[in-house]
Amino acid sequence: MSGPWRAFSAQEEERKRTVPDTVLIKRLYNYVKPFRRNLAIAIIAIVLSSLTGLAAPYMHKVAIDQIIQTGELTNFLWWIPLFALVVLCNFLFQHVQIFQMRIVGENVVSLIRDEIMEKLQVISLRYFSESEMGRIISRPINDANNLRIFLRMGFTSILLDTSSILGAFVIMFMLDFELTLIALSFIPLAIVVVWLLGRYSRRVYRKTLSTLAGLTARMQEDASGIKIIQSFVQEDRARKRFEEAQEENVKANKRALLVSSAYQPVVIMMRIIGSLLILWYGAIFVGSGAITIGTLVAFIEYQFSYFMPLVDLVNVADQYNSAMAAVERLFDLIDAEIEVVEPPPEIAVELK
Structure with a gap:
């Protein structure tokens, strides 16, 4: 990313990424390194949160099969406190992971913004004259905010969703191998549908960001x-250009709203179809005595434990790409070439 700088223009907004993710992540880790203790605590809390979340469906199975079905209701005396403890621990671990990742995200973005501000103090004037100031400002604001959101939410979602999916699959296979295969048979179709919809939404969302940057630059x-606009009586022309930029942004937001409004119903429909598939074959297995009612209930709950994280991972992929693009643009600004270098203090001329 070092070398001649690129002007921040409308064409730059549409530029495809050229730096590999591994390079960006390694460099980004240098900013995360001072807060690796917070990161480690957050990762541990994420794993524990996933484990406690996966324990709840199995405890429901135990309650149905070993307490309600047998009529030994006195066992609720130990089941209820244990279940309450699991839920309490889950909430506690979620709080820890959110708090620690916010510390990491806020501090990393703060370090990057400080470095950008230092660079803007010494960068060449030609850089500003050949770039749109609004787009330069959007780097330490919008792009840094995208990175913060990913560190606070996206990174957490990747770890939490992955551990939840793997844990749910392991428990489901332990409960019943055949019903698990039936439940998983629907996943490829659901992933393809969600991915196709997400791919289109990503393209629309990028357009909204581009038009927003253009609107910010115009304003x-x-x-x-x-003063110049008023001096040369160009108010009407300036108003027209602003209205054009605003109209493009409104159109892009309308398209994004249309996609987002259709996204959730499609996801819910996919989950309902998966649940019906489990209920249909699960009822057959219960009737034949292959599984218990508690196992069927646990399967329905575990279906939610792996399906929604799978959908979330597809969505986080867009957030990840957006964050990496933001990181690349931030580093582009940090690596901007300084054409006029300050002389060493020993030969600098002191003005009195």
């Missing part, structure tokens, strides 16, 4: 040059 340029 900044018109506001900073308002």
Whole structure:
């Protein structure tokens, strides 16, 4: 990323990423390293949160099969406190992971913004004259915010969803191998549908970000040059250009809203179909005595434990790509070439 800088223009907004993710992640880790203790605590809390979350469906199975079905209701005296403890621990671990990842995200973004501000103090004037100021400002604000959101939520979702999916699969296979295979048979179709919808939504969402950056740049340029606009009586022209930029942003947001409004119903429909599949064959297995009612209930709950995280991982992929693109643009600004270098203090001319 070092070398000649690129002007931040509308074409730059549409530029495809060229730096490998591994390079970006290694460099980003240098900013995370001072807070690796917080990161380690968050990862441990994420794993424990996943384990306690997966324990609840199995405890429901135990309650149905070994307490309700047998009529030994006195066993609820130990089951209820144990279940309450599991739920309490789950909430506690979630709080720890959220708090620790917020510490990491806020501090990492703060370090990057400080470095960007230092670079802007010494960068060449030609850099500003050939770039749109609004787009430069959007780097330490919008792009840094995208990175913060990913560190606070996206990274956590990747670890939590992965551990939840793997844990749910292991427990389901332990409960009943055949019913698990039936439940998993629907996953490829669901992933393809969600991925196709997510792919289109990503393209629409990128357009909204691009038009928003253009609108920000237009507002900044018109506001900073308002004296010149008024001096040359260009108010109508400035208003027209602003309305055009705003109209593009509104159209992009409408398309994004149309996609987002259809996304959740599709996901819910996919989950309902998966649940019906488990209920249909699960009822047959219960009737034949292959599994218990408690096992069927646990399967329905575990279906939610792996299906929604799978959908979430597909969505996080977009958040990850957005964060990596933001990181690349942030590093582009940090690595911008300084054409006029300050002289060493010993030969600098002191003005009195």
